[in-house]
Amino acid sequence: MKNILVIILSVFAKLAIAQESIEMADRMRADGKIYVVVAIVATILIGLFIYLFSIDRRLNKLEKNN
Amino acid sequence: MKNWWKILALLLLLFTVIGGFLIEVPNQVILYETIRNLYFHVPMWFSMIFLFLLSVIYSVKHLSSSNMEHDLIAKQMVNTGIVFGILGLVTGSIWAKFTWGAYWTNDIKLNGSAITMLVYFAYLILRSSMDEEQKRGRIAAVYNIFAFVMLIVFIGVLPRMYDSLHPGNGGNPAFDSYDLDSNMRLVFYPAVIGWILLSLWIANLNIRLNKLKDKEE
Numbered sequence: 001m002k003n004i005l006v007i008i009l010s011v012f013a014k015l016a017i018a019q020e021s022i023e024m025a026d027r028m029r030a031d032g033k034i035y036v037v038v039a040i041v042a043t044i045l046i047g048l049f050i051y052l053f054s055i056d057r058r059l060n061k062l063e064k065n066n
Numbered sequence: 067m068k069n070w071w072k073i074l075a076l077l078l079l080l081f082t083v084i085g086g087f088l089i090e091v092p093n094q095v096i097l098y099e100t101i102r103n104l105y106f107h108v109p110m111w112f113s114m115i116f117l118f119l120l121s122v123i124y125s126v127k128h129l130s131s132s133n134m135e136h137d138l139i140a141k142q143m144v145n146t147g148i149v150f151g152i153l154g155l156v157t158g159s160i161w162a163k164f165t166w167g168a169y170w171t172n173d174i175k176l177n178g179s180a181i182t183m184l185v186y187f188a189y190l191i192l193r194s195s196m197d198e199e200q201k202r203g204r205i206a207a208v209y210n211i212f213a214f215v216m217l218i219v220f221i222g223v224l225p226r227m228y229d230s231l232h233p234g235n236g237g238n239p240a241f242d243s244y245d246l247d248s249n250m251r252l253v254f255y256p257a258v259i260g261w262i263l264l265s266l267w268i269a270n271l272n273i274r275l276n277k278l279k280d281k282e283e
Contacts, residue, residue: 024093034087041083049076052267056072059274066281 072267078260082106085253092247096165097233103161105253109261110154111179115217116262117147117269118186122214125207137203138280139273140210144189146269151183166231174228178220185216 086105094101121143128136158176159169170176192209196202225232 024091024098038084038087041087042080045079045083046076049072052271053069053072055271056069056267059271059278062278063274066278 071263075260075263075267078256079264082253082257082260086257089249089253091250100161100165101233101250103157104250105257107154107157107161108254109258110150110157111221112258113261113265114147114150114154115221117143117150117265118214118217120269121147122210125210128203129207132200132203134199134203135277137207138276140207141190141193142272142276143269144186144210146265146272148183148186148190149268150265151179151186155179155183171231173230173232175225175230175232178224182217182220185213185220189213 082105086102091099091101121140124136124140124143127133128140158179162171162176163169189206189209193202193206196205
């Protein structure tokens with residue numbers, strides 16, 4: 001009888017721990033704002049790569065002239 | 067198409083920022099959403115180590131060939147690698163402030179990476195202290211081999227031997243392979259390849275620029 005009580009209590013304890021869930025930034029995602037950040041970072045990335053390609057092309061020209 | 071790997075770098079990094087922000091990650095206390103730093107902070111170090119490895123390979127090549135071009139490549143790989151190392155230090159420091167509450171702690175991983183950066187700063191200072199080309203090339207190459215050994219010790223070996231607060235403790239210095247679920251791997255591997263390709267491209271631009279500069283002199 002005592003054993004059964006211990007098992008039941010420990011199951012309750014485990015459930016209590018499980019319910020204390022870790023708070024992630026789910027709200028930010030729900031509000032849809034994270035997509036704005038992703039769009040901005042992607043834009044910056046594309047911009048930087050365009051810049052790199054243009055430097056690459058200018059270097060190519062210089063190398064051909066030499 | 068000669069530039070395919072540059073376009074590949076762009077595509078991989080676009081995937082990294084889109085997937086890196088939007089794909090589900092494991093929920094963990096303390097880390098929370100900063101676990102996504104794995105896609106941005108850790109590849110900085112991977113890129114740095116990759117460039118330093120290429121640098122030491124060219125240093126060995128220079129020692130056996132005395133080709134000055136190899137020396138130039140070795141130097142510019144270090145130059146670009148240091149940029150990525152500084153980015154790694156700064157991003158790590160920002161992250162530490164918001165998870166540990168301090169920009170810097172005397173953690174073995176933090177100090178190890180800082181010492182490694184100093185060792186490579188010394189490489190550049192050593193180079194600038196000598197005028198004679200052949201001699202500079204040879205001494206710098208020998209020092210570069212020593213520097214890479216130091217990097218292995220401070221980034222690869224010592225962090226595995228001591229306790230640390232840094233994620234991935236007691237195993238890999240950067241992350242715990244058991245923390246990484248398949249979702250994270252899906253983004254992490256493309257991220258590492260993408261950032262390494264980008265660092266390689268910047269180093270390549272640097273090398274070509276300095277070759278042109280040498281020709282003009």
